Amino acid sequence: MLKVNTLKNKLNNGEVVVGTWNTLASPLVTEVFAQAGLDFQIIDLEHGPFILDQIHLHVSACETVNNCTPLVRIPANSDWMALQALDQGAHGIVTPHINSAESARQLVNATKYYPNGDRGFTPFSKAGGFNNDNILTHIKRSIDETINIVIIESKEGLDNLEQIASTDSIDVVYFGAYDLSQALGYPGEIRHPNIIKEIKKGVNIVNKLGKHSGGFVAQSKGDIDELVDMGMRFITYEVDSSIIYSHVKGMTDWLKNGR
Numbered sequence: 001m002l003k004v005n006t007l008k009n010k011l012n013n014g015e016v017v018v019g020t021w022n023t024l025a026s027p028l029v030t031e032v033f034a035q036a037g038l039d040f041q042i043i044d045l046e047h048g049p050f051i052l053d054q055i056h057l058h059v060s061a062c063e064t065v066n067n068c069t070p071l072v073r074i075p076a077n078s079d080w081m082a083l084q085a086l087d088q089g090a091h092g093i094v095t096p097h098i099n100s101a102e103s104a105r106q107l108v109n110a111t112k113y114y115p116n117g118d119r120g121f122t123p124f125s126k127a128g129g130f131n132n133d134n135i136l137t138h139i140k141r142s143i144d145e146t147i148n149i150v151i152i153e154s155k156e157g158l159d160n161l162e163q164i165a166s167t168d169s170i171d172v173v174y175f176g177a178y179d180l181s182q183a184l185g186y187p188g189e190i191r192h193p194n195i196i197k198e199i200k201k202g203v204n205i206v207n208k209l210g211k212h213s214g215g216f217v218a219q220s221k222g223d224i225d226e227l228v229d230m231g232m233r234f235i236t237y238e239v240d241s242s243i244i245y246s247h248v249k250g251m252t253d254w255l256k257n258g259r
Contacts, residue, residue, distance in 0.1 A: 003091075005146070006066065020238055021044050022041045027057040030058045030061035035065055037067075039069065042071045042072070043059075043090070045074055045081070056088040059091075077103055079119075086127055093107065098164060108148060113142055165206045173206045174234065177215055190216065199215055
């Protein structure tokens with residue numbers, strides 16, 4: 001990791017941070033959103049058509065602006081996937097379907113160097129500056145700055161939430177509202193009172209443990225206000241494809257309907 005993780009600093013300072021889900025696999029779109037002032041982008045390898053060896057392009061696109069932190073959501077809790085993303089310069093890993101403290105520790109083990117974990121080591125990477133001149137600095141910065149984000153998407157994850165959030169080096173707990181709506185018997189009804197109740201309870205647990213919480217996909221300023229009032233500080237605003245679509249669709253509908 002070549003730069004200080006500004007996202008981690010902001011969260012630890014109590015700031016609200018806002019980013020988006022990056023699914024279009026276009027480095028230029030990534031750069032546009034970085035220039036627009038987002039605090040972070042989640043390069044979504046689970047749902048986006050990304051090619052693994054192109055992650056570094058999106059990292060560089062984010063890093064055109066010092067305050068936009070590139071994160072990568074890997075499709076599964078896999079050590080080799082986490083290693084690929086981190087060696088290509090990602091500042092953090094977002095991992096879905098975390099259901100237990102054991103799976104949270106597995107993530108930490110894959111993202112931290114010894115003695116905090118067992119991440120495979122090479123300094124000859126984008127993250128290491130492509131050289132072995134500053135190995136100790138690279139190791140320390142990677143341990144200190146890499147941010148780990150887990151996604152809770154199941155009843156089991158909610159039941160084990162306190163143990164998951166208590167795991168050392170887990171920084172953010174993200175509540176996947178759509179998957180939780182399925183798991184709790186209300187598929188797609190992310191605003192159902194029982195879904196909101198469970199997520200609010202989870203946010204309180206995470207915050208009391210001194211970790212950071214996030215969730216949903218805010219689609220308006222009002223949504224963001226609601227999530228911040230709920231106690232979340234890690235806010236995902238929209239999805240890149242939806243931002244572009246909504247803006248253009250609003251204009252074309254207006255024009256076709258006679259202005």
